[in-house]
Amino acid sequence: MKILVPVKRVIDYNVKPRVKADGSGVDLANVKMSMNPFDEIAVEEAIRLKEAGKAEEIVAVSIGPAKAQETLRTALAMGADRAILVETDDEVEPLAVAKILKAIAAEEQPGLIMLGKQAIDDDSNQTGQMLAALMERPQGTFANTVEVDGDSVTVKREVDGGLETVKLTMPAIVTTDLRLNEPRYASLPNIMKAKKKPLDTKTSADYGVDTARRLTTTNVSEPPVRQAGEKVADVDALVAKIKALGIA
Amino acid sequence: MKTLVLVEHDNASVKDATLATVTAAAAIGDVDLLVAGSNARGAAEEAAKIAGTGKVLLADDAAYEHQLAENVAPLVVGLMADYDAFVAPATTTGKNIAPRVAALLDVMQISDIMSVEGDRTFTRPIYAGNAIATVQSSDDKLVLTVRGTAFDKAEAEGGSATIEEVSGKGDSGLSQFVSQELAESERPELTSAGIIVSGGRALKDAETFEQYITPLADKLGAGIGASRAAVDAGYVPNDYQVGQTGKIVAPDVYFAIGISGAIQHLAGMKDSKTIIAINKDEDAPIFQVADIGLVGDLFKILPELTEKL
Numbered sequence: 232m233k234i235l236v237p238v239k240r241v242i243d244y245n246v247k248p249r250v251k252a253d254g255s256g257v258d259l260a261n262v263k264m265s266m267n268p269f270d271e272i273a274v275e276e277a278i279r280l281k282e283a284g285k286a287e288e289i290v291a292v293s294i295g296p297a298k299a300q301e302t303l304r305t306a307l308a309m310g311a312d313r314a315i316l317v318e319t320d321d322e323v324e325p326l327a328v329a330k331i332l333k334a335i336a337a338e339e340q341p342g343l344i345m346l347g348k349q350a351i352d353d354d355s356n357q358t359g360q361m362l363a364a365l366m367e368r369p370q371g372t373f374a375n376t377v378e379v380d381g382d383s384v385t386v387k388r389e390v391d392g393g394l395e396t397v398k399l400t401m402p403a404i405v406t407t408d409l410r411l412n413e414p415r416y417a418s419l420p421n422i423m424k425a426k427k428k429p430l431d432t433k434t435s436a437d438y439g440v441d442t443a444r445r446l447t448t449t450n451v452s453e454p455p456v457r458q459a460g461e462k463v464a465d466v467d468a469l470v471a472k473i474k475a476l477g478i479a
Numbered sequence: 480m481k482t483l484v485l486v487e488h489d490n491a492s493v494k495d496a497t498l499a500t501v502t503a504a505a506a507i508g509d510v511d512l513l514v515a516g517s518n519a520r521g522a523a524e525e526a527a528k529i530a531g532t533g534k535v536l537l538a539d540d541a542a543y544e545h546q547l548a549e550n551v552a553p554l555v556v557g558l559m560a561d562y563d564a565f566v567a568p569a570t571t572t573g574k575n576i577a578p579r580v581a582a583l584l585d586v587m588q589i590s591d592i593m594s595v596e597g598d599r600t601f602t603r604p605i606y607a608g609n610a611i612a613t614v615q616s617s618d619d620k621l622v623l624t625v626r627g628t629a630f631d632k633a634e635a636e637g638g639s640a641t642i643e644e645v646s647g648k649g650d651s652g653l654s655q656f657v658s659q660e661l662a663e664s665e666r667p668e669l670t671s672a673g674i675i676v677s678g679g680r681a682l683k684d685a686e687t688f689e690q691y692i693t694p695l696a697d698k699l700g701a702g703i704g705a706s707r708a709a710v711d712a713g714y715v716p717n718d719y720q721v722g723q724t725g726k727i728v729a730p731d732v733y734f735a736i737g738i739s740g741a742i743q744h745l746a747g748m749k750d751s752k753t754i755i756a757i758n759k760d761e762d763a764p765i766f767q768v769a770d771i772g773l774v775g776d777l778f779k780i781l782p783e784l785t786e787k788l
């Protein structure tokens with residue numbers, strides 16, 4: 232079985248995003264960029280399935296600027312076998328990303344496609360579900376555990392009330408949640424080796440996908456800033472404050 | 480505009496998340512409700528009482544019992560011929576189903592709307608709520624998910640909508656529900672609790688968390704939340720997580736106890752009315768958003784606080 236893992240290059244999660252003064256977006260100039268954390272979890276899970284003998288090949292895919300090569304090299308250094316960059320300088324929306332991924336899946340015929348549940352820049356939480364819809368395949372979103380057994384995959388999902396387990400017929404789409412695993416760091420030798428692994432570069436036109444935006448962002452602004460309040464000296468002062476709120 | 484709202488329910492009754500979604504939908508146009516479930520007439524009857532709605536569409540089929548997206552999405556798509564917008568709560572159910580509907584309709588979903596600015600214009604948070612985008616759709620139909628804390632709840636009583644039975648294809652044959660482990664709790668649900676007491680990594684382990692956080696929450700009749708670190712370390716189940724990628728909450732009073740205040744955590748609670756922080760590090764970022772802060776060791780502070788309240 233082959234596993235396809237879409238990985239997105241996003242602002243590093245440790246960086247506090249700054250909104251541009253002209254309201255046109257978030258300032259990404261000279262900002263540290265990394266692989267979307269949920270996608271690292273997806274890459275890790277794919278590698279574990281390969282190590283367990285459940286998968287033979289892992290293909291990482293990214294849709295983004297030339298620099299997204301770095302993100303793909305990270306996936307290769309972690310343990311992916313090869314990579315595909317669909318190069319574009321445009322911001323591609325989840326629906327168009329899903330369409331490109333569908334076309335790639337038609338060529339690659341993976342048994343599993345593992346995505347992050349959410350990209351931490353657009354916070355959309357859409358791409359995996361959209362891909363599953365377009366491919367008319369099942370989806371195991373917000374995965375907490377993934378077990379492959381023959382031609383089905385059992386996914387325990389993190390839902391609002393607790394956990395839910397579903398069984399999906401493969402090929403299937405899985406999106407990762409935080410508790411699925413702890414991604415490994417790439418070792419130096421593996422980072423060196425990754426430089427020699429194959430990385431194909433394509434364009435969205437190669438897949439016949441129109442990436443024109445459906446949504447127009449007319450403004451990006453900073454949320455209202457919360458002012459820090461006061462610090463109290465001791466528990467008695469805190470109790471007085473809490474009582475003043477009328478909740479005790 | 481005609482909107483169809485996905486009702487969040489457990490077949491027997493309607494979940495609170497539906498109410499704010501109805502308010503958001505009503506700001507766009509007329510509101511009909513969809514109850515997709517199995518033996519779900521109870522939920523449909525409750526939904527029919529929500530004020531300001533037209534009719535309730537009830538799709539009652541064993542295939543919809545657990546609201547598997549593979550089964551519910553085609554049902555919704557079939558109904559959308561009569562509607563301009565599909566509106567779902569930004570719960571795990573809504574987030575699972577809505578994008579599947581959007582893709583089948585070939586439209587771009589707008590996730591987590593916080594306000595309705597016009598017919599096809601909405602605001603939504605991006606970058607963990609560090610920026611608010613105003614977004615306009617050019618698609619024929621709208622698919623939206625709604626951030627519950629950003630809209631008032633519609634009245635749960637007072638309406639008298641008619642219930643109309645509808646049906647879809649039923650089982651897609653793609654996926655199967657196996658089991659669920661749902662937390663049974665007497666406590667208020669996090670997303671609708673008036674008071675929340677949240678604990679972080681500082682709480683050490685599950686027993687310590689229980690020993691220090693629970694008595695305070697009990698005293699205040701509060702819901703219990705946690706940071707990702709506390710969930711990852713197994714102090715509490717995953718559904719306690721508050722934050723960018725967990726639950727979004729906005730109670731009247733939020734206690735952050737032994738939580739540093741990472742942006743991902745703040746994303747989930749910074750719209751709370753009053754934030755109270757207890758942390759031994761006076762420079763912890765949580766104090767930058769806290770209305771009331773107390774610097775010190777929570778293991779000394781909490782027992783005394785609980786007793787004195």
Ligand SMILES: Cc1cc2nc3c(=O)[nH]c(=O)nc-3n(C[C@H](O)[C@H](O)[C@H](O)COP(=O)(O)OP(=O)(O)OC[C@H]3O[C@@H](n4cnc5c(N)ncnc54)[C@H](O)[C@@H]3O)c2cc1C
Nearest residue numbers: 679680681706707708722723724737738739743744759777
């Ligand atoms: C993709 C991604 C998504 C994420 N999503 C979320 C999310 O949804 N929600 C979330 O919460 N986090 C999320 N995080 C994690 C987030 O970045 C932080 O790591 C996390 O919030 C830290 O939790 P904490 O504050 O409990 O732990 P820490 O940062 O370790 O803070 C512990 C605090 O306890 C204080 N303390 C220690 N001992 C005591 C004591 N005895 N008395 C009083 N105070 C004490 C310390 O001073 C410190 O401030 C996410 C991270 C990533 C990468």
Ligand SMILES: Nc1ncnc2c1ncn2[C@@H]1O[C@H](COP(=O)(O)O)[C@@H](O)[C@H]1O
Nearest residue numbers: 237238294346347349350355356357358
């Ligand atoms: N441009 C992209 N390139 C590769 N994968 C992507 C891209 N955009 C989204 N994804 C995948 O889809 C997931 C969810 O993204 P989103 O729907 O934007 O929140 C991410 O975690 C990635 O796995």
